[in-house]
Amino acid sequence: MxxxxxxxxxxxxxxxxxxxxxxxxxxxxxxxxxxxxxxxxxxxDPVAKRCVLCNAPLASSATRDEVVHELQRRIDVERAWVVDFLDRPAPEVFARYLYQGDPSGSQWLRH
Amino acid sequence: MNAAESLKASVLFSGLDSGQSGRLADIGRETAAAAGEFIFKIGTEADKLHIIISGSVELTFPLLVMGEIKDVRFQTLENGRALAWSALVPPHILTMSARAATDATLYSFTRDRVLALWREDPRMGLVVMTNLARVIGSRLHEAQALWVRELQRNVSETYRG
CATH class of the missing domain: 1.20.5 (Single alpha-helices involved in coiled-coils or other helix-helix interfaces)
Structure with missing residues (x-):
């Protein structure tokens, strides 16, 4: 046993x-x-472009070249905005428009 | 358009008479830059001033992007614009890099020869430096506007009323 x-x-x-x-x-x-x-x-694919669970785009999905391209695009947009108005004499309300994006300042542009 | 006429039409040398622009053309020389080639690098000594005769040139600054330094374009300049004006302004250190965006032709001057010419003709120096002050003033105003807008955005996002 x-x-x-x-x-x-x-x-x-x-x-x-x-x-x-x-x-x-x-x-x-x-x-x-x-x-x-x-x-x-x-x-x-050095950096995953989409979440593997829900397929949502990831904040850090861009490659270096894509980041540089986006930065340059933003700089172009900002400079175009600023350069257009720099050589004009302007009242304070325009400064608010230029620096703060205050839409009330845009009325000055129509004068 | 010959070299003297091209120079006279440029931002930096506008207001000079034909004799003055001719003397400037005599002390400079035409140079070429292939697309993608760096004409100068930020932080190095500026001993030459350039005027763009044809093509386009990008001013760039280095930025750390995801652990690697990349050259980011700040501005694209085309014919008639001046490059490396730091050559005329102490401490003669270049504040941005310049890279040819397309094949470009430049007219280049060494600082010593330009200053020697102005000692002979101080009025020419006054005209050019007045133009240069306008160029630098515009850059300063532009940089100030960009900086204040960036600050404003940061303040608005950080301190919501």
């Missing part, structure tokens, strides 16, 4: 060991595959 219990216990223990070892091998092979694929994926 005791021998039977010992044999059954040993067999059960061996079965658990085999299962754990198999699970560990599967996890290691998945990790290796991930490590092999990651550099290629990063090279193809």
């Amino acid at each position: 005791l021998a039977t219990i010992l044999i059954a216990g040993t067999l059960f223990g061996m079965m658990l060991l085999i299962l754990w070892n198999g699970y560990r091998n599967v996890e290691l092979s998945r990790l290796d595959a991930g490590e092999r694929e990651r550099p290629a994926a990063q090279a193809a």
Whole structure:
């Protein structure tokens, strides 16, 4: 009886060991595959452009060149706004329009 | 249009008579810059003044973008505009970089030769420096307006009433 219990216990223990070892091998092979694929994926898309869960655009999705392009576009817009009016004598209300975007100052432009 | 006429039509040399612009043309020389080529870099000594004869040139400044320094365009200048006016204004250090946006032709002058010419003809120096003061004043006013607008935005976003 005791021998039977010992044999059954040993067999059960061996079965658990085999299962754990198999699970560990599967996890290691998945990790290796991930490590092999990651550099290629990063090279193809250095910064993820969309959230992987909801596909929403990410705030930091842009590449460096895209950031520079957007900065230059904003500078062009700002400069065009400012340069248009710089050489004119202007009352204080115009200064509010120029510096603060106060629309009441825009009435000056019609004079 | 010959060199003297091109110079006379430029922002910096407008108001000079034909003799004066001719003497200026004599002390300068035409240079070329290929599209994408840097004509000068920010922070270096300005010993040459340039006038754009043809093509366009971008003034750029360096900005750290996502861990890497990139040259960002501030302004694009075309024919008749002056580059590297820091050559005439102490401490003669360039405040922006210049990169040819297209193939460009410039007329370039060394500071020493320009100053020597003005010692002979101080009126020419007065006319050019008056024009230069206008150019610098515009840049200053523009920079002030951009800065104040940026400050205003930051204040409005940080301190909501």
